[in-house]
Amino acid sequence: MVQVNVTLTETIKKLLEEKKYSTLRDVLTTMMPYDIAAVFEELQDEKMPILFRILPKELAAETFVEMDEETQEFLIHGFSDSELKEVVDELFVDDAVDLIEEMPANVVKRILRTADKDMRKEINELLKYPEDSAGSIMTTEFILLRPDMTAEMAIKRIRRTGVDKETIYTCYVNDENNKLIGITTVKDLLLANDDDYVRDLMEENVISVHTLDDQEKVAQMFSNYDFLALPVVDKEQRIVGIVTIDDAIDVIQEEATEDIEKMAAVLPSDKPYMKTGVFGIYRKRVPWLLILMLSATFTSTIIKSFEGVLAQVLILSTFIPMITGSGGNAGSQASVSVIRALSLGEIEFKSMFKVLWKELRVAILCGLTLAAANFFKLMFFDLRNYDGKGEPVLIALVVSLTIFGTIVMAKIVGSSLPLLAKKIGFDPAVMANPLISTVCDSLSLLIYFAVALLVLPNVLAV
Amino acid sequence: MVQVNVTLTETIKKLLEEKKYSTLRDVLTTMMPYDIAAVFEELQDEKMPILFRILPKELAAETFVEMDEETQEFLIHGFSDSELKEVVDELFVDDAVDLIEEMPANVVKRILRTADKDMRKEINELLKYPEDSAGSIMTTEFILLRPDMTAEMAIKRIRRTGVDKETIYTCYVNDENNKLIGITTVKDLLLANDDDYVRDLMEENVISVHTLDDQEKVAQMFSNYDFLALPVVDKEQRIVGIVTIDDAIDVIQEEATEDIEKMAAVLPSDKPYMKTGVFGIYRKRVPWLLILMLSATFTSTIIKSFEGVLAQVLILSTFIPMITGSGGNAGSQASVSVIRALSLGEIEFKSMFKVLWKELRVAILCGLTLAAANFFKLMFFDLRNYDGKGEPVLIALVVSLTIFGTIVMAKIVGSSLPLLAKKIGFDPAVMANPLISTVCDSLSLLIYFAVALLVLPNVLAV
Numbered sequence: 001m002v003q004v005n006v007t008l009t010e011t012i013k014k015l016l017e018e019k020k021y022s023t024l025r026d027v028l029t030t031m032m033p034y035d036i037a038a039v040f041e042e043l044q045d046e047k048m049p050i051l052f053r054i055l056p057k058e059l060a061a062e063t064f065v066e067m068d069e070e071t072q073e074f075l076i077h078g079f080s081d082s083e084l085k086e087v088v089d090e091l092f093v094d095d096a097v098d099l100i101e102e103m104p105a106n107v108v109k110r111i112l113r114t115a116d117k118d119m120r121k122e123i124n125e126l127l128k129y130p131e132d133s134a135g136s137i138m139t140t141e142f143i144l145l146r147p148d149m150t151a152e153m154a155i156k157r158i159r160r161t162g163v164d165k166e167t168i169y170t171c172y173v174n175d176e177n178n179k180l181i182g183i184t185t186v187k188d189l190l191l192a193n194d195d196d197y198v199r200d201l202m203e204e205n206v207i208s209v210h211t212l213d214d215q216e217k218v219a220q221m222f223s224n225y226d227f228l229a230l231p232v233v234d235k236e237q238r239i240v241g242i243v244t245i246d247d248a249i250d251v252i253q254e255e256a257t258e259d260i261e262k263m264a265a266v267l268p269s270d271k272p273y274m275k276t277g278v279f280g281i282y283r284k285r286v287p288w289l290l291i292l293m294l295s296a297t298f299t300s301t302i303i304k305s306f307e308g309v310l311a312q313v314l315i316l317s318t319f320i321p322m323i324t325g326s327g328g329n330a331g332s333q334a335s336v337s338v339i340r341a342l343s344l345g346e347i348e349f350k351s352m353f354k355v356l357w358k359e360l361r362v363a364i365l366c367g368l369t370l371a372a373a374n375f376f377k378l379m380f381f382d383l384r385n386y387d388g389k390g391e392p393v394l395i396a397l398v399v400s401l402t403i404f405g406t407i408v409m410a411k412i413v414g415s416s417l418p419l420l421a422k423k424i425g426f427d428p429a430v431m432a433n434p435l436i437s438t439v440c441d442s443l444s445l446l447i448y449f450a451v452a453l454l455v456l457p458n459v460l461a462v
Numbered sequence: 463m464v465q466v467n468v469t470l471t472e473t474i475k476k477l478l479e480e481k482k483y484s485t486l487r488d489v490l491t492t493m494m495p496y497d498i499a500a501v502f503e504e505l506q507d508e509k510m511p512i513l514f515r516i517l518p519k520e521l522a523a524e525t526f527v528e529m530d531e532e533t534q535e536f537l538i539h540g541f542s543d544s545e546l547k548e549v550v551d552e553l554f555v556d557d558a559v560d561l562i563e564e565m566p567a568n569v570v571k572r573i574l575r576t577a578d579k580d581m582r583k584e585i586n587e588l589l590k591y592p593e594d595s596a597g598s599i600m601t602t603e604f605i606l607l608r609p610d611m612t613a614e615m616a617i618k619r620i621r622r623t624g625v626d627k628e629t630i631y632t633c634y635v636n637d638e639n640n641k642l643i644g645i646t647t648v649k650d651l652l653l654a655n656d657d658d659y660v661r662d663l664m665e666e667n668v669i670s671v672h673t674l675d676d677q678e679k680v681a682q683m684f685s686n687y688d689f690l691a692l693p694v695v696d697k698e699q700r701i702v703g704i705v706t707i708d709d710a711i712d713v714i715q716e717e718a719t720e721d722i723e724k725m726a727a728v729l730p731s732d733k734p735y736m737k738t739g740v741f742g743i744y745r746k747r748v749p750w751l752l753i754l755m756l757s758a759t760f761t762s763t764i765i766k767s768f769e770g771v772l773a774q775v776l777i778l779s780t781f782i783p784m785i786t787g788s789g790g791n792a793g794s795q796a797s798v799s800v801i802r803a804l805s806l807g808e809i810e811f812k813s814m815f816k817v818l819w820k821e822l823r824v825a826i827l828c829g830l831t832l833a834a835a836n837f838f839k840l841m842f843f844d845l846r847n848y849d850g851k852g853e854p855v856l857i858a859l860v861v862s863l864t865i866f867g868t869i870v871m872a873k874i875v876g877s878s879l880p881l882l883a884k885k886i887g888f889d890p891a892v893m894a895n896p897l898i899s900t901v902c903d904s905l906s907l908l909i910y911f912a913v914a915l916l917v918l919p920n921v922l923a924v
Binding site: 029030031032034155158159162163168169186187190191205207222223224225226228245246248249250252253256257259260261263264265266272273274278279281282285286288289290292293294296297299300301303304307310311314315317318319320321322324325326328329330332333335336337338340341344346347351354358361362365366369370373374377382403407437438441445 | 491492493494496617620621624625630631648649652653667669684685686687688690707708710711712714715718719721722723725726727728734735736740741743744747748750751752754755756758759761762763765766769772773776777779780781782783784786787788790791792794795797798799800802803806808809813816820823824827828831832835836839844865869899900903907
């Protein structure tokens with residue numbers, strides 16, 4: 001969907017070539033900022049400033065926010081100081097902060113120099129908050145009301161001051177010590193009588209987050225409580241900003257991507273895939289590949305120490321990939337369910353025993369099914385004309401018992417490791433598939449050889 | 463976060479025991495519906511109806527929506543018809559539809575019988591739309607304006623009719639043929655002059671979705687365009703409903719969970735993990751486990767046909783888990799990046815060659831790093847005191863070349879399969895890790911044995 005209809009982009013390019021600027025302006029004003037930004041990304045560099053200057057001031061700023069950082073930086077380099085000021089003045093403070101966080105130092109200096117004094121002060125305030133905190137994603141532009149205003153006065157105030165607020169729909173009520181004491185909405189104010197007091201309309205049971213709270217917590221609260229905005233307060237319960245739902249959605253998407261990447265042993269990144277260079281992707285992927293490759297040494301060591309056993313009944317080695325594979329898959333299934341439930345706030349560490357009990361029962365069912373299917377397959381296909389060492393039925397038994405044991409082990413490992421990670425303060429998602437697979441690989445081989453030595457003691461006597 | 467503070471739940475339980483109903487009511491009205499619902503889930507069955515009756519009418523309905531279906535069903539069974547009617551009347555239509563879709567037939571009948579005529583009609587309309595379509599998640603309660611109204615008239619209309627609309631903030635403008643011709647917001651109306659016409663205030667460039675569009679597309683549009691609501695139109699461009707942002711967030715979370723589950727070879731479910739029974743989880747997990755176990759037969763067959771080779775240089779078999787493991791991990795990394803980018807609308811099938819070219823370069827870098835690390839490890843550790851058949855340096859070469867080839871193959875397979883799946887109309891996520899691992903397992907073994915036969919022809923001559 002990011003891909004703009006090619007014909008439209010091409011039309012715009014042609015209009016640009018032909019210098020039909022007023023037609024272009026008419027076309028662009030029918031489009032959404034997100035789509036105009038996509039057009040910019042398909043444009044040759046030298047055309048960008050021209051097209052940008054055609055946009056009406058407000059639309060230009062909105063489009064600018066949607067662009068990727070390369071395009072933003074390129075445009076800023078081409079701006080005169082007054083052009084830059086025009087764009088910066090139109091930005092909401094939180095967007096300006098996002099921009100500053102992504103630009104190189106010389107560009108940041110120019111932006112701060114052109115921003116007006118109030119904006120510069122607010123930007124500097126926001127820059128103090130740690131990355132991924134509520135403070136870092138909030139905006140400082142919101143509507144404040146007093147409890148002794150009437151609904152009519154409140155609406156008047158909103159009409160007077162609302163124009164440069166990111167949202168007017170949720171309004172915040174302060175007492176004389178600037179403590180946040182209530183929340184009301186434009187809906188409530190409009191549906192009330194003109195002379196109702198804000199103090200009687202407001203919801204006093206305010207749900208807020210602290211500036212240093214994690215943005216993931218903030219996003220989770222939006223999805224639980226159906227808010228349009230959430231107030232951010234300091235230690236003294238004074239409101240310092242609000243997080244709006246559009247930013248919460250971005251956080252939700254970002255956090256899901258991060259979980260998915262970690263589960264696949266990729267270091268998380270907040271840059272889109274197509275915008276990340278080859279070296280960037282390489283750096284995100286190679287560390288885990290190396291760690292996992294080296295940790296496979298355990299598996300090799302185990303196989304090596306049972307070389308004697310394998311040499312006796314060669315066919316046993318052909319089932320190794322199936323056994324380790326099934327273990328890895330069963331473990332991933334369990335870990336992914338638990339990690340996602342943790343992310344969505346459905347379970348916590350204290351549910352550990354409930355989870356384990358559930359996984360144990362699931363594992364027994366899955367293990368029995370797989371062991372039975374496997375026994376059948378071995379007896380009627382793989383071992384049908386077997387003429388090596390050992391009774392076919394005993395070999396089938398070894399493999400099937402191993403499958404059962406492996407599934408049970410893998411589900412327990414897969415579900416408990418993320419919970420333990422969470423407990424000791426790690427991100428559960430780093431305990432995901434690849435690491436769990438490696439652990440399960442080793443354990444399943446140990447189960448395999450133990451079962452083999454138990455069931456086939458005479459055959460395997462070394 | 464779902465877990466309610468235990469002390470609070472316990473306080474509520476005690477107050478219930480002591481029948482302090484007015485205190486209870488005071489306590490409950492300070493809480494959010496989502497949290498009250500969580501309290502219900504920790505209550506004994508016989509206490510639920512009592513607690514529910516204590517809640518003020520509107521809060522009761524809001525809490526009811528947040529409950530899981532078992533609790534809802536249990537409560538409905540205990541309701542008198544008039545109690546049921548009170549709850550149903552307070553529900554928004556889309557919530558009533560969600561409820562009906564989850565209840566057994568006899569409960570559905572009772573709900574439809576108690577709903578008033580208009581509501582019943584609207585419910586029946588909405589039930590016609592296929593699952594996961596825009597129509598199935600929309601609500602039919604929204605504000606309609608006419609282009610020839612003034613801002614003042616529009617605000618008056620909103621004040622008169624807004625009370626039972628799910629959102630009043632986005633208003634829709636119809637022409638005389640009931641075609642949707644514009645959108646305006648309460649913010650625009652409030653900030654305008656009283657005598658400005660809606661036709662001059664409205665945004666005519668309306669972005670809408672069709673009733674049958676996929677809910678994933680709808681959610682993606684919310685995250686691209688920062689809307690609070692999105693109009694849903696029929697074939698004649700008449701507005702039939704709106705999707706509000708709170709429902710879009712639920713879809714975003716649902717779709718991310720679905721992607722994650724599919725990537726881990728779990729059949730997707732829309733029930734939370736802790737609410738799904740053991741058999742439910744078993745049924746979601748065992749099909750892929752079986753398929754993947756059986757498909758591991760390929761791997762076994764390949765190993766079996768090279769048994770001769772392995773018997774010659776026994777140490778080669780100890781590296782199999784490391785090689786297949788690295789291939790699987792490299793493939794998952796690529797497939798997950800591509801699947802997520804597809805889900806977020808960052809790439810499409812036509813970007814296939816761009817993606818492959820990128821992955822090829824990443825693969826060469828990762829492959830070289832891993833091969834070098836591996837060669838070093840083999841020469842200085844694993845093969846240091848090797849006294850079997852074959853030169854250690856040649857064996858190290860075989861393994862390292864295989865690692866390089868495997869990584870390149872896995873990245874190409876991992877990135878192209880999801881794109882091809884998308885192209886032929888499958889969900890890219892079903893092509894994820896486990897299936898790709900199985901494919902990569904077989905291919906990496908073929909690479910291994912081919913390289914071995916090439917580098918060690920004399921040693922392996924059978």
